[in-house]
Structures are given as C-alpha cells and as structure tokens.
Amino acid sequence: MNRRNLIYAILALVLVTSPAYLNAYWVDVLNSVGLYALLALSLNVILGDAGMYNMGHAAFYAVGAYCGAILNTQFDVPILWALPASAVAAGLFAVLIARPVIHLRGDYLLIVTVGIGEIIRIALINDVFGITGGPNGIFGIDRPEIFGFRIRRPHEFFWLIWGFVAITLFLFHRLHHSRFGRALNYLREDAVAAEGSGINTGRYRLAAFVVGAAWAGMAGNLFAAKMSIISPESFSFWESVVVFMIVILGGAGNMAGVLLGTFLIIGLPEMFRGFASGRMLVFGLVMMVMMVVRTQGILPPGPRKFKFLGLKGEGGKAS
Amino acid sequence: KSIKIGLMAPMTGSWASEGQDMKQIVELLAKDINDKGGINGDQIEILVEDDGGDPRTASLAAQRLATQGVVAVVGTYGSSVTEASQTIYDDFQIPQVANGSTAVRLTEKGLKYFFRTCPRDDEQGRVAAGTLEKMGFKKVAVLHDNTSYAKGLAEETMALLKDKGIEVVFSDALTPGERDYNAILTKMKSAGPEAVFFTGYYPEAGLLLRQKMEMNWNVPFLGGDATNNPDLVKIAGNKAAEGFYFLSPPVPQDLPAQKAKDFLAAYQKKYGAAPGSIWAVLAGDGFLAVTAAIEGAKSTKPDDLADYMHKKMKDAQGLTGTITFNDKGDRVGEVYKVYKVDAEGKFVLQP
Amino acid sequence: MFLEIKDLHVKYGNVEALHGINLHVNEGEIVSVLGANGAGKSTTLMSISGLVKASGGSIVFDGMELSKMPAHKIVAAGVAQVPEGRRVFGTLTVHENLKLGSFTNRDLAHIKQTEEWIYQLFPVLAQRRSQLAGTLSGGEQQMLAIGRALMAKPRILLLDEPSLGLAPILVKAIFKTLQEINQSGLTVVLVEQNARAALRLAHRGYVLEVGRVVLEDSAENLLANPDVQNAYLGGGGH
Amino acid sequence: MSLLTLTDVTKTFGGLTAVGNVSFTVEEGSIVGLIGPNGAGKTTTFNLITGNYKPNLGKIVFDGRDITGLPTHRIVTLGIARTFQTIRLFQRMSVIENVLAGAHCRMKAGVFSGMFKPPAERREEREVLELALAELEFVGLRDQAENLACNLSYGNQRLLEIARALATKPRFLILDEPAGGMNEQETERLLQLIRKLRERGITVLLIEHDMALVMRACENLVVLEYGEKIAEGPPEVVKKNPKVIEAYLGAD
Amino acid sequence: MEEFFQQLTNGLAVGGIYALIALGYTMVYGVLKLINFAHGDLFTLGAYLGLTLLTSLGLSDHVGPFTGASILALMVMGLVAIVGMLLERTAYRPLRESPRLSAVVSALGASIFLQNSIMLIYGAKFYVYPQDVLPRTTIEIFGVYIPLMRILILVVSLVMMAALYLFTQKTRVGTAIRAAAIDQGAAKLMGINVDRVIMLVFLIGPALGGSAGLMVGLYYGQINFTMGWIYGLKAFTAAILGGIGNIPGAMVGGLLLGVIEALGAAYISVAWKDAIAFVVLIAILIVRPKGLLGERVAEKI
C-alpha cells in the first residue's frame, strides 16, 4: 500500500520534471498522452466502471471540441471559458442520444455507439446547420490564455493539459469511492442484482454516460485549443477504438491502469519509430502479447478498501 | 556542418506511391547539389517524415520535424493533410513549401511561412468550368468525396458553371475507400447529365470509370487534378479509362524545360521508371525553391528565407518551369491543362 | 476395482483444494460423498470428469488412467456427470439437450429408447420438449440435467447434489430411480447435502473435510456414527 | 394488518401460464411459506412482487399502496427486499461492497457530492459502513468483510445475499430457497436467523423445498401447483391436505 | 421504377458481400462471444492471396474460367483458414477464460498486425486484379443492368448461408458447436472436444471471410491493404442487425444493410448514406434489442 503510493509519487515527479529535459517533440507526445488520458479516464467511467460497451466515445469528444471552437471563432468566447459549455453540450448530447439506447446490452450497445460516432462524424463532414465547416473543419481557434499568459508551445500546453489530468484524477478517484462509483460497479457486475438491491440502474446507466461524455467534451475543448484547427478526421472511428483499447488494456475500472495504458498505446508507437514502416506491426504484436500475458488488463481494479477503524463495534482492529 | 531540410510525405496510406516518388525526387536533387559542393559550401541533409496521408499523423510528423532543427520543410500532397501541419510549422517559424495541396484556403490565412509550388483550385475551377463550356455541355453532374480539397473545388466550379448558364443537375459526395459506387452512378445517371465532373482522388475515379462502363453508361467524365496518377488506368482498365478527361499541370513527360528533361532522364536511369505524377515533381520544385532561397538570402534564418521567397525570388529555375511566389505564398502563373486518356492508357495533352 | 482415486491433489491457481484424496468405487455400487461446503466434493467429481486437472495423484477407471485424459475422452469412456448448478444448455431446447447427452453414443435406436424412458421418468420434460432449457424452473432443469447424463449410456454416473431445489416428491422419485438404475447395473457416485437420504440409498460413503477424506465406511455405519450425525444430519433428526 | 396482498395475479410466458389468478395475503410480522412442485410458479410470483416481471392481470398491494408494475428499484425503496434462487452476488467485489449495494437506496449522495465530498457525504458514508458491518455481524460474516464474494462458500454466499437484502432496511423480505445447498447443520443456523428477522419486525415470505425447515419456520403456507393456488393455511393443516400430498410432498 | 429496381440490385450486390463476411463473423461470435476484429483483415488477406495465386498460377488458362475460379476459391479459403486457426491458437485461446473485452483488444491487436503484415509484404499501394478473369457480362432485364458477377456473389452467399445453417442446426457436430457456444464446460461433460469445435469454427469463419475477399477482388478489381477495416465494420453491423450469432440473421442483416445503403444513397443523400444506415440500425435495435432474428429469451431470474 505504502510502497504503491511511493511508486506513484516517483512517477508523478518524473512526469512533472520531464519538460525540463525533453525537447518539444517529446513534450508534445506527452501532451498527446495527456489528452488521450483525459479521454480514456472519461471513457473508463462508462466502459470500465459501469461496464457499458461504448465504442463511439469520439462523438462526445467531437461535440465538446466543436462547441468550444464555434463559441471561440463565432462568438469570441475565450477558448478556456468555453470549457463548461463544452461539458454541458457533450453531456446534453449524451442525454439525448443515450436515453433510447441505454437498455441495449453488450455488443448491441457497442455497435450503436459506433453508429453514433459515425453519424456525428458524417454530420460534421456534411456541415450540419452550416456551422461545422464541413470537411475543412474550423480553423483559427485562439490559443488559450491563462491570467493573460498566452499558451502556444508544447512546453506551455504541458502544464495546462496535465494540470487538467491531475484535477480529473483527483475528482474521479473520489467519485470512484462514493455511492455513485459503487453503483456503477454493481451495474457492471450484475444489473439484475443491482436493480434488486434498489439501484435505479436505468438512471445510473444514463448518468455514467453523461459524466463520461461531459469529461470527453472538456477534453475536446482542450484539444481544439491545442490544435487551433479541428476537422472531422480527428474524431474518426479509429479514435474511439484507440481509447477503448487503452481502457481495456490498462485495466478497465482502475485509473492507474488506464493511465498506464495511455502511455503504452499512445507513447509506445512513438518509441517504435526506429522500426520505420514496421512500427504498427510491432505495435499490433505488442498489444496481442500484452493482452495474452495480462488477460485482465495490465492493472485490473481490486476491491475498495475501507477504514473500519473507529467505527462502532470496532475494538481497535486495524484493517 | 549540414543544412537540414525536412520532407513530409505520405509514405504509407492510400497515397503511398506518391510519397515514395516525392522522396526519391527530392533525394536525387539533393544529391545533385551535394555532389556539386552544396549550397554556400554546406551539404544538405534530407529528413523524411511520414504523414500517412492523414491529418492526425501529419500533425505528429510536423512536430517531429520541427524539433529536429530543419530550416524548411517540403510537402505535402493532400490539402487536408497540409492544413493540419500548417499552424505547427508557423508556430515554430519554419517555412513550408507544399507540393500538391491546391485548396484555396491554405494561402488565404495570411501565414507568413507557407508557400506552395502547385497552382490553386480557383484557377482549376476556372479551367474546369471553361472546359465543360467549351465542350458544349448544358447539364453536368458534379461529384466530390467530402475531403476539403475535393469539396472546395466542386463548389468553386459549380459557382462558375452557374454563371455560365450551365445547369448542375446533380451534386453529392461519395465516401472514399469504398469499392462499390454503383448506387451513386445509378442515381447520377437518372439525373441525366451530359458530363460528369469528379473532383476526388484517383483510386475512386478508377472504380467509378470501371463501374460506369459495366452499367453501359457512356457519359464523358472529367476529373480534377487529384485523378492525375497512372494507377487510375490500372484500376479502371484501359477500356474503361479511355476517353477520360482530367485537369492537371503538365505531366512529367510534357514538361518543356530542358532542366526537367535532363532530370527525368537521370531519374529514369536511377529508379528504372519515370515519376508517376506531376505532384512528386512539384515537391522537387519546392526543394529547389528552398535551396534557391538559402543560396540567395545567404542565410538559413526563417525570416530571411520567407522574405526572400516572398519578395526577392524571381523566376528561380524549377523542374516545371520558373518559380515566383506572390505575397500569399502562391506560385505565380497559369498552369492547368486538360488531358485525355487514350486507348493505351496514356495521358495525352489536349490542345 | 472399478474406479480408484489415489492421493489426488488439485489446485485452483495457487490454492490447493484437494490435499490427497483416496477413494474407490466398486462396480455396481452406490457410493455417497458427504462434506460441508467447500470440502472439495465437487472438485473431486470435476477432476474425475477431467474438467479440472489433477496436480498430483492418479484416477484409474476400469484400467484407464483418467488424470491425463482430455475430458471428452473420459466421457466417451463411460463417465457421465450431473454437474453442480445443472448447467443445462439454456438456449437449446429440452430435446436438443437430451440429444447432446448422447453425443458419444451413436446407437440411434438406443438413443430413442432412452429418451422415451427419460420422458416417462420425468413427464414434465415431455411436455416441455421444445421449450428452451433456460426458461425451465429450477427443478425442471435439474431433471433435464439428470436425464441428459443418462442419455450418455454411462458406466458410471457422478451426481453432484441432484436433489438441490427439487420438491420433496421429486427427491423421493429421483432417489428411487437412482436405486432402480443402480440395480440394473449402473455404478453411481452421489454427492449430497441431503445426507440422510443419500446414505439410505448408498452402499458405502466417504466424508470429506477441507480437501481430505476423514471417514470411510459402510452407509449404515456412517448413519449410526455420532460425529456424522452431529455434523451432517442435523443432530436428532426427524 | 396485512402487509402484502396479491389479488388475481396472472403471468403468462408465451402460451404458458406460469402464475394464474393467484391471490393471497401476508400479515405484517409473520413468516409465510410459499411451496409447491417445481415449475409451479413460486419464483415467478416472487418476481412479480419485486417488479422483475410485470403481471398480465391482477393487482399487488404493499402496505396499502398499489405497487403493480412499479420498477424493481422503486419497490425495494418502498421496503421489499429479496434474495435470488440462483445466487446473484457481485462476485468479483468484496463482501462489504456487496452489502453496501443494499444500503444504496437509503443514501442521498450524487455525482457532485461524490466528487467534492462535503461533510454530509462523509457522515453518510460512515453511517452506511456501520450499517453494513452490523448486517454482516447479524448473519455472521463480519470477519469475511474484505474477502471477495466469490471466495465464500456456497452457504455463506446465501447468507451474504440476505445481508445485502437487509441493508436495504426492508419491512418485507423475500427468500427464494435460502437453504438450497446447505447441509442440515447450516440449515439449522438459517432457521435461527429467520426467527431473529421476525424479532427485528421484518415480515418474511419464504420459498423452500426443505420441508423440515418450512414446517418449523412458517406459521402460514401457500401452496401453488401449475401456477394456481391449491391450498393455504397453517403447516400442520396443509401437510395433511391430500392435494398437497399428491402434488408435492408425496406419500411416505 | 426502373431506377428503384436498379438500386435494389445494387444494394443486394453490396449486401451479398457484407453477408458473406458477416457469416464468418457470426460463426466465430456464436461460439466464442468474440468480436473478431481481425476478421476484416482475413478478408483482405483472402483478396491478396487470391491475386497472388491468380497471377502466379494462371489457372483459368488451363481449366476454364469457372473451374479456375472455384479451385482458386478453395485454395484461398484453405490458406486463410490456416491463418485463422493460427490466430485462434496464439491470440484468442489464451484469453478464453478472461473477460470478453480482453479478447476484443487482442483481436484489435491482431487486426493491426495482419493489416501491417500485408502492407509490409505487398506494399502500401493499390493492387489491381487482372480484368476478365470471369466473363464480365452484364444482362439487362427491363432496363435494369445486372452484371453476372453480382448474381454469382448472391448465389454464393446464399448457398454458404444455407449450408452453414443446415450444418449447425441439423448435424451432430453443428449441435456440438452450439452447445460449446453456451457452456464450454458443460459441453465437455457431454463428451464434446471443445478445442476441436473451436478450431473448426476458426477454420470456417476465416475461410468465408477469405472467399469474400477473393470475390471483391474479382468483381471490383481494386484492392488495398486497408480495405478490410471498412468491410469488417459493415459486416459486423450487418451481423448485429440480423442478431449476432444467428446465421440466417447474418444473411438478412447483410442484404438489408446493402439495400438500406443503396436506397438511402438513391433517395436521400449519397454523402449521408452511412449515417442513414446507422440511423436505421439504431431504430431497429430500439424496437428489437436483439436484432431482427436474434433470440429473445427473457432472462430467467
């Protein structure tokens, strides 16, 4: 327990100091990892915690990104101010589209979410409502500003993105250890038993989608701010698949695992650059091998620990 | 000490053959210069990054080049791919010379470090509309593939056609990467166009031609510059490709300049075949423009290079002719020509 | 000896569940295996059938060493099991389930005849012939599981708590049936929580405790044994 | 006062009438047994009461309130809890987490208080943890609290199901074959537990094929056959009912 | 009206290919509950192997076009089946007891691996089948043009479906496959060699995928190493639409998806056709949550 925390602390320290000795390229890779980590953590709520097969997460990411981009380019809202709007837009979108399909099970939900992702992408390409810019997307998004400081370079984005990851980890960790987090796990393990224990499974399914979507929406906003141009290609089916793989490979339901998974799936291919055109081949192979070796994911979740100490009827038994 | 110049090209993905050609051409030109002692005494080193023909891969490739100390970047092919990398190079203040990206928008953003050796789609649209008018069609169908280049060109052309009183009886987008376009062809056929203008890329164009033949539909097809690739004929087959018109800057074998002829001979000698399309050759032009700027400005500083190319460079020698850029970074001059595929599958320049 | 288990060890992951079981069954016998929850009764049956692999020891059935044999061959050799939790094929019909029971048996006439016999034994199943097994009530599924095992024309039948969830009248019926088929020559190994009924039926019995055999005796002696009475027969009885 | 009343409840699956026109009442504070041959419709009746199935016809009234067709979680919140015939625990979660599932419907915290943990949330968490531990103590699984549910023995899993149901603070508890797979000694302990439930004021409806247990635990029995009620009354009377003997108990 | 029927036949041709791929998908899914994302790449492999064999053997010159194509198909199916079996051994078998989605990720890894292997072996460019391997006749009925190849595609899919259906429903081995699909342990207790059953399924599924690849090569002529991704996704959609695990469902789903796409393109918009198809899919699943022919056993509680 303590040793684990020590390892986490060391890793966090390595990460925080990394901009000091990495060049812009590698810092940018880290930024990419950070954005995917946000996405994966948000998907983890839906897929890992609640066990709902969502392979269309890019849809929520897209809604958030476009919401931010449109507010910024059309209405001159500073991009970071649009963050709550992106969250709300993606969350509302989740309420709208998830409600009718939430009762679908397993692979049926999976293909429906794939479908939703594709519908969104196609709608963006075809310039729905004339505000998405069609295949060109939206360009000229302002760089974000914090306290008058304009963020441009990878080294600057690093702090914005990873700061947001840190906040997310903190909040999601608490959420996991709350009534809400537990309810999602019950739902995942056995929906009938959960309902029979008095949990409104329908509502929690939806709530998981909304929380996950809202967070993906904010990740989308940061993505738009970083790229300063967004277009439908950035929200393809493949993006959803990548995030899906991250969650499962890392250890569905465990945030440390998801984070590790992000480093592996987003960071590793960069390290394989030495293999030139064979690098994706190596990547595919590595994924198969990792899954076969760690069949539950690299860091599968364990049961929650509780502090029984000091509770009524506890004769000082430590746990 | 050597000067590093980046090349960003689709080495994988559906346009991989274009990327391979780009690399070979630029490397051959670089060797030529190095053999002659380099520029201002410095040798040139080419760093190649794969953009996969995909915008997301491209933005990573751009980051990577930008952090390896290149003084300028040549590339890339498709407009949407280029667009994803533009701001990154701009942030790092690295001049970029695109070779195939014709979308109008790219040079309308006022980016100081962006140039291109290819023409623009507004010119292409004009030539397309003019050609359709000259051939005497009154009703045409316009089909694109929902990429930013293809859609832009389609819209550009349709606006011009309307001005000329030519009716656009059908316009829609297909999904690239599919195999079966019969549904679209059937729908288009029933709209009764006298000609079809397809603004997408060659893999789809080949399939369209072939399937059109199979449904016994003999409508003339005109393609945009992205159909200019010999693979088109391979995919469609000679019979289906025969009679297909397309727009393009002059294809390699039609280049008038002696420099081009010599270079192509050397290329043929080294690699065994001529470059497939003009776009790879335009990457060579981009490289030559950069080296000319380094030589002329006697500097590798980004601002010096950009200034030189914008203002001082006049009629630099390129493979496809002389190179001059305007304030926006566009190449000066009219270059679009009409080609037709003959029975052997050769591209024949139309008068 | 018909079935002989010697020093059988079984591990689940790193945890050993059986620590050296010795047990034998003579041809034509009914042998009952008793034991508290988690004693290893089901594990023993599963390792006979080859679904869990022994980490040590031997299982010899009619001269064949089973512990290294794949499960499907063991069944073909004449070992059938009614598994714990029934495990009927939920999305197949009752009829198809029975059909599968006879997978290793290619004697069509015999298959038909046995199926009819099973329908006589459990008339409910006949009514539900083409209902999906998953929608049967718990007891109906249990009947189906027994019927399915009988379809294999086994030489030895392993039953894991066959009375679980059955109405008293059916428990009686099933135990009677077991006696009958035993008398017609089938050897039976019976794991039961309903220890009293099981011992009344059996010739001999074993008592398992945390992965070990702690008692082995004739059924009458076990029934009379005060330890057994205390632990498994609910003290005084009724 | 009757706590639960079923009036002419009917449930069909395709052409099969699993429960037909069944009516009975359960008095507050009593222990009632529901028995009958396999496939008689007992579990289905339970599922109708708990809202897992919706009846085709008929009415179910709990504590003066019509609960027919309400969703399960609403019914649980109103005070009806259950265990399942085939064990349905959250197998890969710990024993204490399983019990906390039951406590869920008595809690208030939502997403935001989960994230921001205001004092009220912390207090609530502590309270339910205490409640859950108390229920584990009650069924005798206190020392297993941090074990995984799947590592419990079968009998203990059944007890854990009861603890989870109790954590919903029910007034009415429905047990579906709780003694299945238990040996006689364990069954005896279960009987004690059921009696203690009544002392806590919880009304119990019990399906069980272990007649010894049913006879000793229940003060009233309802007998189903082919989905219909064929007898009702105190155990000693029902036991001698020829219809019940023929259909269910069998002659000795 | 003519146009409608023309579009209908267009859709059926596309749908026939979807169906053929979906059959393999559903077969594997039925037994392992595994969404074999590598299936699309086995399809691609079929197309490439077909091309290699076609150009190197020149079969049809010796034995006539149809016999040649049939022999070719058998060879392709055999080879792809072997690859499928190896895949099962290495990437899926070790994951049989683990959470379902782990195997899905392994399958995605396998997909990436296969796709890039093909790229490294053949290169990234488009390949083109020789034209006129099979007679490219087009027949015209009441103004509707139907290339013979389309009829061939449909017939092959239908025959495969019927054969598979009869095989799984009526034969001993077929029933064993279905039993293994439900509960492998219980199937073993019936004396079924579960490993063999799964191997068999992993021979049949990929073989079907491979044959579809060959068919696409022969009919459309142009192949490239990424094409399996889209086809795989479409086929998976088709399988779900029909009710995954259900063999006639795969057929119905495939044909229906093809027709929806064609009619959507014809009467609504070409650019939106995939979105339209997904909207229809979602609508159907809302009404029938287990697909058109999927089994609807209420879960017994």
Ligand SMILES: Nc1ncnc2c1ncn2[C@@H]1O[C@H](COP(=O)(O)OP(=O)(O)OP(=O)(O)O)[C@@H](O)[C@H]1O
């Ligand atoms: N699949 C498994 N994985 C890990 N441990 C297991 C598994 N199955 C059984 N065990 C453990 O092995 C031991 C013996 O279990 P087994 O099921 O054989 O007991 P049993 O005598 O049949 O009990 P019951 O009366 O509850 O059926 C127990 O400690 C159990 O927890």
Ligand SMILES: Nc1ncnc2c1ncn2[C@@H]1O[C@H](COP(=O)(O)OP(=O)(O)OP(=O)(O)O)[C@@H](O)[C@H]1O
């Ligand atoms: N979901 C369902 N679909 C179809 N038939 C069902 C379904 N659930 C139950 N049945 C049928 O309804 C009848 C009653 O089943 P139920 O489970 O209520 O019986 P039970 O009285 O609990 O029996 P047991 O004592 O064996 O558990 C059975 O014949 C069963 O086959």
Ligand SMILES: CC(C)C[C@H](N)C(=O)O
């Ligand atoms: C290289 C060209 C064929 C590409 C096309 N002109 C574009 O801008 O995308």
Ligand SMILES: [Mg+2]
């Ligand atoms: Mg057992």
Ligand SMILES: [Mg+2]
């Ligand atoms: Mg029941």
